[in-house]
Amino acid sequence: MRTKDKIVVQDSKRLYTEVLTSVDFDSFQWTWQKNGELQLDFTAYGDGSAACELLTVENSVWYQDQEYILKQPNWDYKDGQEVITATATHVFYQLGYRRQRAKNDGAHDYTIESALDYLLNGLNTGFSYQIHGQFGTKSMTDFGNCSLTDGISTIMETFNVYAYYPDNKVAHFYDEDSFCTMTDNVFRYRNNTEEVQMNFDSTTIVNTVVASSSVTRDVTTTTTTDGQGQDKITVMINWGESQKGAFYSSPSGRTGPNSYDCSGFVWCAMKNAGFSVPSYAWATPAMNNDITGAHTYFDQIDLNAAQRGDVVVTGGPNGGGALGHTFILLEAFHGDATKVLQCSGDRGVNDVGTYQYASVDGQVVVGRPKGVTQSSTETDTTQVPMFDPFTVVNEESVSRWGECDGDDVTSDTIDNPDDMRKFALSQMQSEPVTTLSVTMANGDVPNRGEKWTLQVIPASYQTVVEAVEIQKYPMSSKPAQVTLNNLQRNFFDSLSANQRQLTKVTDRLTKIQGSSTEPMFENAMITDPDLVKTLKQLGGV
Numbered sequence: 206m207r208t209k210d211k212i213v214v215q216d217s218k219r220l221y222t223e224v225l226t227s228v229d230f231d232s233f234q235w236t237w238q239k240n241g242e243l244q245l246d247f248t249a250y251g252d253g254s255a256a257c258e259l260l261t262v263e264n265s266v267w268y269q270d271q272e273y274i275l276k277q278p279n280w281d282y283k284d285g286q287e288v289i290t291a292t293a294t295h296v297f298y299q300l301g302y303r304r305q306r307a308k309n310d311g312a313h314d315y316t317i318e319s320a321l322d323y324l325l326n327g328l329n330t331g332f333s334y335q336i337h338g339q340f341g342t343k344s345m346t347d348f349g350n351c352s353l354t355d356g357i358s359t360i361m362e363t364f365n366v367y368a369y370y371p372d373n374k375v376a377h378f379y380d381e382d383s384f385c386t387m388t389d390n391v392f393r394y395r396n397n398t399e400e401v402q403m404n405f406d407s408t409t410i411v412n413t414v415v416a417s418s419s420v421t422r423d424v425t426t427t428t429t430t431d432g433q434g435q436d437k438i439t440v441m442i443n444w445g446e447s448q449k450g451a452f453y454s455s456p457s458g459r460t461g462p463n464s465y466d467c468s469g470f471v472w473c474a475m476k477n478a479g480f481s482v483p484s485y486a487w488a489t490p491a492m493n494n495d496i497t498g499a500h501t502y503f504d505q506i507d508l509n510a511a512q513r514g515d516v517v518v519t520g521g522p523n524g525g526g527a528l529g530h531t532f533i534l535l536e537a538f539h540g541d542a543t544k545v546l547q548c549s550g551d552r553g554v555n556d557v558g559t560y561q562y563a564s565v566d567g568q569v570v571v572g573r574p575k576g577v578t579q580s581s582t583e584t585d586t587t588q589v590p591m592f593d594p595f596t597v598v599n600e601e602s603v604s605r606w607g608e609c610d611g612d613d614v615t616s617d618t619i620d621n622p623d624d625m626r627k628f629a630l631s632q633m634q635s636e637p638v639t640t641l642s643v644t645m646a647n648g649d650v651p652n653r654g655e656k657w658t659l660q661v662i663p664a665s666y667q668t669v670v671e672a673v674e675i676q677k678y679p680m681s682s683k684p685a686q687v688t689l690n691n692l693q694r695n696f697f698d699s700l701s702a703n704q705r706q707l708t709k710v711t712d713r714l715t716k717i718q719g720s721s722t723e724p725m726f727e728n729a730m731i732t733d734p735d736l737v738k739t740l741k742q743l744g745g746v
Contacts, residue, residue, distance in 0.1 A: 210679070212247075213267040214259040223256035225249060225266075230680035235268070237653065239368055239673040240361070243295040245273050251280075251287025260289050265296070272296040272373055297371030300353040303328055308349035312618075314342050317364045317378065323348065324356040331374050338380025340364040344618055363618070370653060379654075385671060390657045392643050392670070392687075399684060400644040401661050407637040411611030412602035416629040417594035420620040425586045434577035438514030441478035441574075445470070445533060445546045445554065452553040460486045467531045468492060470548035471516055474533065475502075480574045489529030492518045496572035503572025511538040511571045512579045517545070517560070521568035534560075538571075591620045602635035641670060641689035650677055650685045659689065 212225040212233070232248040245266060251257050266273045273293035281288045305324050315323070317340040325332065330353070343363045351359070357376075361369065367381040394401045452464045459469035472486040481502055483491075496503045496518060506515055513536050520529025532547035541561030548554045597614070614629040641659065651657055651672045659670045674688035 210269065211267075214256045215265040215267065216259055217263050217265065221255060221259060223254065223259055225254075225256040225260075227252040227254065227257060228680070231678065231683060233680045234676060234678055236676045237674065239653070241674075243297070243371065245291075245293045247291055249289045249291065251289065257287075257289065260291055266291075266293040270373075274299060295371055296373060297332075297376060298354070300330065300332060300357070303330055303353045305349050305351060305353060305356060308347055309345075310347055312344050312346045313348070314344050315348070315363075316340070316342055317360060317366070320345065320348065320360045320363075321357075324353060324360070328353075332376065333374065334376045334378060336378050337383035338367075338378075340366070340380065346617055368654070384654045385656055386654055387656045387669075388651075390649070390651065390655065392657055392659045392689075394661045394663070397645065397647050397649050398643045399646045401659070402640070402642045403661070403664075403666070404640040405637045406640070407606065409634045409638055410602070410606050410609045410636065411633045412599040412606065412609050412635045414597050414611045414629050414633065415594050415613045416597045416622075416625045417613060417615045418591050418619050418625055419615055419617045420591045421588040422591050423586050424589050425584055428583045428585070430581045430583075432578045432580040434574065435514075435580070437478045437480060437574070438577060441474045441480070441514060442533065442535065442546060444477045445474045446556060448473075448554045449556065450554065451548070453548055453550045465548040465554060467548050468529075470554060471531050471533060474546075475516075475574055480576070489518050489520055489531050490522050492516070492531060492572065493520070493522050493529075493568070493570055496570045497522075500575075502575055504575060504577075506571045506573045508538055508569060508571050512573075513537060514574070514577065516572045516574070517569065518572065519569050532558075592622045592625070595622065595626075597626050597629040599630060599633055599635040602633070605636075639691050641691070643687050643689065645685045645687065650675060651687065 212228060213222060214225050215222045227250045229248040229250070232246070234246045235244075236246065237243050245268060249257060249260060260275065260278050262275055262278060264275050266275060273295055275291055275293045277292040279290045281290070305326070305328065307323075307326070309323065317336055321334050341364075345359070345363055348359070349356070357369075360366070361378070365380075366378050368379045368384045370377050370379070392398050392401070448461070448465070448470070451461065451470075453466060454464035455466035455469070458464040459466040461469070461473055465473065468489050469486045471492075472482055476482045483502070487495075492503070495501055496505050496516075503516065506512075508517075511517070511534055513534055515534050515538075516531060517534065518529065518531045530547075530549075532545045535544040535546050535556060537543075538560070541559060543560040544556065545558055545560055546554075546556045547558060549558065552558070594613070598608075602609075611633065614632050616625060616628055619625045619628055643659070653672070653675075656669055656671045658667060660667050670689040672687050673690050675685060676687075677685035
């Protein structure tokens with residue numbers, strides 16, 4: 206709506222539009238705060254007009270072609286007069302009433318455009334955006350499920366957006382180069398400014414923090430538990446290997462030393478290794494029964510879990526003689542090619558056969574000699590931070606002000622110490638806070654993004670500043686109030702100015718002392734009026 210300098214009131218359904226004329230012009234205040242509020246405050250008097258009746262919540266106030274929404278109109282009836290005090294915030298902040306309930310789980314890369322598109326998707330808000338500058342691609346984790354204003358704040362922080370400014374329902378996002386313009390304009394004390402306030406506060410200095418990250422990585426820990434009885438397994442196999450060449454004999458001569466049958470060979474091997482065995486050499490049916498039932502000498506093992514040193518028995522409980530067979534595995538079972546140690550009818554004691562040729566048809570059971578356990582490996586995966594917490598110190602600040610500890614600094618996106626160190630340093634208030642504000646003496650008011658020079662000649666102070674908040678009274682002669690940015694440069698400029706003033710005073714005192722034999726701090730000796738004035742300003746007299 207084209208309104209120029211008129212104040213136009215409109216109902217929320219756009220049925221009524223009226224010009225408001227009963228405004229107290231001295232009260233009409235426009236306030237802009239960088240990346241903050243943009244609002245109107247004013248007082249109007251009830252005159253029975255339709256415009257006054259429209260001053261109610263959620264109706265619109267238009268000023269200089271921008272729409273503001275009435276949030277806090279207060280009607281006061283006193284002494285026969287109706288007084289309406291109203292606050293109206295820019296329509297952009299209506300986004301705070303909407304929420305993006307979708308959430309993009311996990312970490313994803315975004316451009317600033319794709320992040321804003323995701324945030325606004327499906328909500329039909331009527332709002333749009335324009336991007337000014339370069340912002341690159343950034344990662345955000347679990348983005349969404351938030352109010353739109355919170356989402357915009359997250360985007361601005363992630364992409365280091367320098368400033369935003371709303372033009373009705375179009376939000377403009379700027380990098381610093383696109384937003385700021387250096388001008389030749391000057392805030393000059395006692396020229397175009399009535400008052401310059403410079404406040405310095407060292408209570409918030411922070412130059413030492415502990416930095417950490419909530420970004421995690423998977424760490425896999427492998428724990429190996431040594432098995433028991435493995436030394437006996439080695440003795441058993443070594444003894445069996447030493448018997449290679451002994452021939453097969455059954456039923457006589459089945460327990461050596463020159464001949465064995467299959468079960469007698471296994472019995473002797475276990476006995477020589479110190480395993481518990483019966484007092485007589487067993488046959489395969491007895492071995493089968495112990496493995497599957499009594500477990501006096503063996504624990505039963507699944508074939509696919511069988512390991513080196515386990516004993517295989519085939520043929521079942523009735524598999525005696527040629528119907529059964531037994532042998533020792535030389536390696537973990539992996540099918541027919543698994544190597545075995547046995548005494549077979551065709552080769553005697555040998556280790557050249559495999560499971561395929563050693564086994565016979567019929568039931569197969571596997572026994573592990575009592576007291577033997579295999580080595581076990583357990584794997585545990587845990588999430589740990591990408592790096593351990595560490596201390597970050599701004600050494601220059603510490604050298605000036607001493608060590609000032611602050612709260613821990615953490616990030617849910619940074620995954621390496623170097624970037625975390627830079628981020629932690631950027632979050633510190635390593636120097637005293639400088640608050641600069643000016644009260645204008647004429648109609649000069651900076652536009653958003655303009656950089657002016659601030660000069661306070663009596664203090665020898667000069668620095669470059671940018672307006673971060675403007676309060677002006679466009680319908681009154683009341684002076685505008687401008688709050689300026691707080692930068693380290695502004696503080697260091699003030700230190701330089703103080704040093705220049707101190708040097709000037711010291712030089713004058715040196716001249717006075719050199720021309721007199723009287724004590725230099727006697728009041729009578731300080732006769733230079735400018736010096737007396739300066740000392741009073743510095744608290745020296």
